[in-house]
Amino acid sequence: MPPTNPFVVNQLRHLIYYNLDNNLFRNALFLAGRLHAYEPRSSEAAYLVALCYLGLGQLKAAFDYSRSPGARGTHLGCSYIFAQACLGLERYAEGIAALERSRGLWSGRNHWNKHSETTRRPLPDAAAVYCLLGKLWHAHHNVEKAVEYYVEALKLNPFMWDAFLGLCDTGANIRTPNIFKMTPEMLAILSASSHDEPRSLGTLEESPPPSNVGPLQSQQNNGNSAPMAYDPFSAPTNGISGDEKVGFGSSSLASNLFRKMNGEAPVHVGMAPSVGGGGGISFEGLETPPNNSSAVDAAYMAAAPPMEPPHAPLRRTRTLQGLGYDLGADIPPRLRKTTKSRTRLAGDADDSDHQVTTRSSSTASAAGERKRTVTGQANLSSHLADPTAAPQRRSVRLFNQIRPTSTKATTASNAGIGLRESRDLRRAKATGAKGRSATASSLGRAVSGNRKPIEGIDLDGKEARIASSSSSARHASIEAAKEQEALQWLLDVFSKLGAAYFALTRYQCQEALQIFCTLPQAQRETPWVLAQMGRAYYEQANYVEAEKYFKRIKLISPSRMEDMEVYSTILWHLKNDVELAFLSHELLDMDRLSPQAWCALGNSFSLQREHDQALKCFKRATQLDPKFAYAFTLQGHEHVANEEYDKALTSYRQGISADSRHYNAWYGLGKVYEKMGKYEVAEKHFRTAAEINPTNAVLICCIGVVLEKMKNPKAALIQYSRACDLAPRSALSRFKKARVLMTLQENHMALAELRLLKDLAPDEANVHFLLGRLYKMLHQKANAIKHFTTALNLDPKAAQYIKDAMESLEDEEDEEEEDEDDMS
Structure with missing residues (x-):
């Protein structure tokens, strides 16, 4: 086979990614086929073909093309596509094995904050792979493994919302504030991306020295949050992990810092990437390696004491031959003579050669006794102490008349004078050729014949560079602070x-x-949040309020399909058949392949008591989505309505297989077994449903009903009391509680419950009938007849039962009169 041309391969790859980025999957698939034909043994070509098929929804084709390199774990992209196809094809074990074999290719990768409109990273990082592993284990019914991988995904990337939803669906007990927080990995990536250029000395002086602990730990120690230990999450204790790991060796810190200060590139120590481990930074797979200057500087400043502005350099002690005084140190390396200063010195030298020669011979002995300051001026105190010393030079006297003796403030002000101001000052005090030599720029130098004075130090340029460096550092710090605030x-x-x-x-x-009400209004008025709030009211059986939220969803997002099955059930409970029929037809017009649309249509038929048609709709919904547990549950309800209990059991079990935490299916199983007279089995299923949803008063009440039928009224009373505590306005729970109290001969407690119940449901015939029976037991005939009559008026269909109770009341009265006559 002839060798392939790499330029052809690169051009095809560019074209494929161009079409993928523009959602032209069919065009991309055609080009990927050309690449695969050109390089049939290339794993990259197989990955691109499988990626195109996955985007088109053809899972089996994606599975086949990515199988060879993906199952072996030799190519990360193929393994990831292969695992996604396995998730859709329910071949979970194969997908898990492929990702585990390729662990060396994705372990340590972290692409958070590295995707933009100009850069792309087609291969997944560790967080994405952990999330997919969690989904595979969850579908494989291994909840422990699923929780483990969901946790790892959220540790690396707290914005992995899919992993959080999966974690909630497993039923794990978590603390959400410990998940959505700034992690050390995120802070390391931010610092690496926001400080790309080495900072100058001025920047180091202005930046606050961070502590040796991580930023998250320092915030917790200083702030209001609790320590990071939590269950099942725990923050990484080793700081930075993934492919953003930075080595913090103390010896390399100082060397790298001084290399940067001298304009050299810092030395990075590369180490093999490992999840959660320390070590150097790995640049494999990155388009632009991040700069670690900020991390190195921060660590160095944390270890070093706060830096101060540098003092004037100390002079080295040197003795010239023939002279008896010390000279200062050489000029610092960065303070070099400029071209202008050298030109000026050359011009001045013609006029001052004689003066320099005279000065070098006449002041040699006196200079040895007169000490000079760091700036080069004579120490006048030593001259005054010795009257026999040589008189002061005229240039120095003129200078002292203009400026006071050199101090720290004088030195600072002199350093701030620019070249133009120094030339003007020199002209003002110049009286001859000798005066021109005593310029402001030469005051800091020793005056001798063999040492040229240095003029025109570029102080303005230095200050401009420092100011520019400080401004850029402040700008970078402000941008980093804004980005961190946004995060x-x-x-x-x-x-x-x-x-x-x-x-x-x-x-x-x-x-x-x-909690939803505490969100910003813009976030609260989104379809997803409104749907969750509507579901919350639906679970509380507040169907009127729940309907309001779903109506707002239809106004904001008319094409939304998610959660519409809940909306249809709400309309079913409200007996709103017109609105329910309109909703079902609207959903079918939008997407006939949506299981939510068929559930809405099935509810519409169920409300019209056409149970066979409803069953057909619910079966169609389960065919479209075999994991749609709610459709199986609705199907079971219709079988119960047709008294097809065996088929109902099958439907409920299929719902539980699709979602083990779907409490409605467990409740349906309990109701079927209750109707079949298997009370022990029914109690077990009701209790399982109550464990999933412990706040549902109906489930607790169902447990009490089964216990009451099992001749255990005391245990039933406990369940009814719990139900009343959970839902104080639940008429059903209070009615059953009052009835079991009457069974236990607790008539006064039962009377108190029935009086409350009468206020909750004044038009309920059963309540008045039960009150009549209770007053009959309390021998209050007038009240008993009153409530029996009210019950008869409210429910004429039950007239026979009510009349029998009233007649029994008269018969008891006659029996009591006969007993009194016999006693007399």
Whole structure:
């Protein structure tokens, strides 16, 4: 086979990614076929073909093309596509094995904050793979493994919302505030991306020295949050993990810092990437390796004491031959003479050669006794102390008349004078050729014949460079602070959404509603949030309020299909057949292959008591989505309505197989066994449903009914009391509680419950009938007749039962009169 041309391969790859980015999957598939034909043994070509098939929804074709390199784990892209196809084809074990074999290719990758409109990373990182592994294990009914991988995905990327939803669906007990927070990995990536250029000394001085602990740990130690230990999540204790790991060796820190200060590139120590491990940074697979300058600087500053502005350089002690005084140090390396200063010195040298020679010979002995300051001026105190010393030079006297003796403030002000100001000052005090040599720029130099004065130091340029460096550092720090503030805002929003959704999965509906109400209005008025709030009211059996939220969803997003099966059930409970029929036809017009549309149509037929037609619709919904547990449950309800209990059991079990936490299916199984007279089995299924949804008063009440039928009224009373506590306005629970109290001869307690019940349901005939029986037991004939008559008026169909109770009341009265006559 002839060798392939790499330029042809690259051009085809560019074309394929161009079409993929523009959602032209069929065109991309055609080009990927050309690439695969050109390189039939290339794993990259097989990956691109499988990716196109997956985008088109053809799972079997994606499975076949990615199988060879994906199952062996030799290509990360193929393994990832192969595992996704296995998830859709229910071949979970094969997908898990493929991802585990390719662990060395994705372990340690972290692509968070590296995707933009100009850069793309087609291969997944560790968080995406962990999330897919969690889905595979969850579908494989291994909840422990699923929770483990969902947790790992959220540790690396707290914005992995799919992993959080999967974690909530497993029923794990989690603390949402400990999930949606800034992680050390995120902070490391932010610092690496926001500080690409080495910072100058001025930047190091202005930036605050961070502590040795991670930023998240320092915030927790100083703030209001609790420590990071939590269950089942725990923050990484080793700081940075993934492919963003930075080595923090103390010896390399100082060397890298000084290399950067000298304009050299820092040395990075590369180490093999490993999840959660320390070590160097790995740039494999990155388009632009991140700069670690900020991390190195921060670590160095944390270890070093705070830096101060540098002092003037100390002079080295050197003795010239023939002279008896010390000279200062050489000019610092960065303070070089400029071209202008050298030109000026050359011009001045013609006029001052004689003066320089005279000065070098006449002041040699006196200079040895007169000490000079760091700036080069004579120490006048030593001259005054010695009157026999040589008189002061005229240039120095003129200078002292203009400026005071050199101090720290004088030195600072002199350093701030520019070249133009120094030339003007030199002209003002110049009286001859000798005065021109005593310029402001030469005051800091020793005056001698063999040492040229240095003029025109570019102080303005230095200050401009420092100011520019400081400005860029401040700008970078402001941008980093803004980006971190934006991320914190996003994490706060995600934390509220996650806490509310987790409370809803635990059926703590009131708490979920309160958290949803704390969201910003723009976030609260979104279809997803409104749907969750509607579900919360639906679970509380507040169908009127739930309908309001779903109506708002239809106004905001008329084409939304998700959660419409819940809306149809709400309309079924409200007996709103017209609105329900309109909703079902509207959903079918939008998407006839949507299981939600067929569920809505089935509910519409069920409300019209056409159970066979409803069954056909629900079966169609389960064919479209075999994992749609709610459709199986509705199908079971219709079988119960037709008294087809065996078929109902099958439907409910299929719903539980699709979702083991679908409490409606467990409730349906309990109702079927209750109708079949198998009370022990019914109690077991009711209790399982109540464990999933412990706040549902109906489930607790069903347990009490079964216990009452099993001749255990005391245990039933406990369940009825729990139901009344959960739902104080539940008429059914209070009615059953009053009835079991009458069975236990607790007549006064039963009377108190029935009086409350009469206020809750004043038009309920059963309540008045039960009150009549209770007053009969309490021998209050007038009240008993009153409530029997009210019950008769409210329910004429039950007239025979009510009349029998009234006649029995008269018969008891006659028996009591006969007993009194016999006694007399």
